[in-house]
């Protein structure tokens with residue numbers, strides 16, 4: 001008798017599970033065919049599941065606004081995997097407005113001539129964006145960045161022309177008669 | 193006529209076997225289908241996290257703790273933050289404590305979902321795994337709104353958390369809980385009640401309470417053997433003492449043997465409900481205020497050492513940190529739940545079938561990054 005009861009229990013419990021599965025046929029799909037559907041586009045045709053375009057705070061690739069960066073090197077120092085390289089020259093003294101919501105002013109005397117972020121190493125932890133006093137290094141919502149070659153993952157944020165311009169500026173600044181100021185020095189971003 | 197002779201065979205299981213949950217390899221000695229010995233070969237995912245901890249400053253080690261157990265990153269973050277807070281004597285603001293509990297319990301749900309789903313899929317039922325992942329995806333969405341990442345959250349900070357909840361986030365968490373609570377019953381109908389599933393687990397590989405303690409099992413694996421030990425209750429940290437919840441233990445569910453694979457599975461299912469209960473209480477009472485204590489930019493804790501353990505989804509995770517007064521720790525030792533679960537597999541699997549080994553691994557919820565660090 002037990003034998004038949006077991007069989008009956010097995011069949012009925014499977015049927016119960018199948019009923020749950022069956023109900024899924026009448027619900028909206030949960031997934032999208034990713035490369036065909038642009039998930040960054042809010043109006044995804046034919047899709048009504050829970051998936052939303054990436055959120056406001058999404059930690060995608062890093063970008064940096066080099067006109068605001070004061071080359072303080074804090075981001076490079078906090079980064080656990082050493083993927084930021086900042087080199088700077090001393091230039092004329094100006095002030096910049098922070099990109100953070102408070103918009104605080106900071107004095108700027110150092111100008112980056114090289115700002116590289118190695119996205120192949122970056123683990124998108126966000127520690128650099130938290131320490132940056134001006135908020136100029138921040139995440140974008142971009143996450144599609146396959147590259148054919150490894151070195152293409154190193155993003156250079158300062159073009160050679162811009163670096164040349166800053167160097168010239170720095171040289172002019174250094175040439176100015178300023179007895180108390182030392183000449184511009186290079187700051188190596190690489191930690192030991 | 194001489195009796196039938198059988199040879200002992202050596203069989204490799206893993207490191208790419210789908211049910212070893214990551215890169216773990218077992219060298220099996222089998223007598224037909226019966227396992228005579230299962231020798232775990234670990235180390236495929238060794239990243240030297242303990243050494244890395246000695247090289248980076250205290251706050252910069254936080255993202256590495258994500259990788260310690262990528263299915264429960266917040267619990268790992270919290271354990272590290274708590275260790276350093278104890279070491280340096282930092283007081284965490286109440287709002288941050290609440291946010292930590294909410295996120296950690298959400299993460300526990302996400303992690304248990306993978307665990308129960310993966311066990312079902314190891315048993316040959318793939319659909320429950322997809323159902324579990326679907327619900328976990330919603331938790332990931334919540335986390336993405338909160339901190340921007342879907343897997344390696346890096347959310348806790350020494351002295352608090354990194355970001356406050358965005359507007360409307362708590363309502364969305366509540367919405368998720370309302371959605372998810374009935375889903376547990378649906379999941380139970382889908383697989384837990386399934387006769388075949390129950391029969392495959394309920395008498396397999398029982399671990400007695402003494403054996404569990406002797407092998408140092410922790411977390412749901414220990415509770416599955418009927419030992420009521422939960423660090424959230426027995427050695428409370430954070431705001432857990434102010435919250436009401438039960439500690440589910442195994443009791444031979446479905447006429448099975450106490451401490452069997454099915455008990456461990458059921459403990460996880462019941463913990464899902466308790467986590468929901470904890471989150472609801474936190475949502476009701478979360479205060480306004482700071483989310484980050486004042487912590488010096490370059491943290492140099494005074495000379496000393498600390499061992500701090502917390503309850504992660506895979507059991508206790510403990511950090512033993514020695515400080516020399518420098519900005520990097522002098523030594524960090526990490527103890528995780530999967531490591532002790534790994535050590536019992538050899539003893540436990542003797543005499544069971546190869547197919548049962550899959551159930552044993554799945555029910556112990558061993559994952560490779562925790563074993564190897």
Ligand code: SF4
Pocket residue numbers: 062078079080081082083084117121122123124125126127128129
């Ligand atoms: S996100 Fe983390 S890993 Fe990436 S550059 Fe910033 S600090 Fe370094």
Ligand code: SF4
Pocket residue numbers: 064068069070071072073074075076086131132133134135136137
């Ligand atoms: S922390 Fe910010 S301001 Fe300082 S060097 Fe980095 S990007 Fe520039």
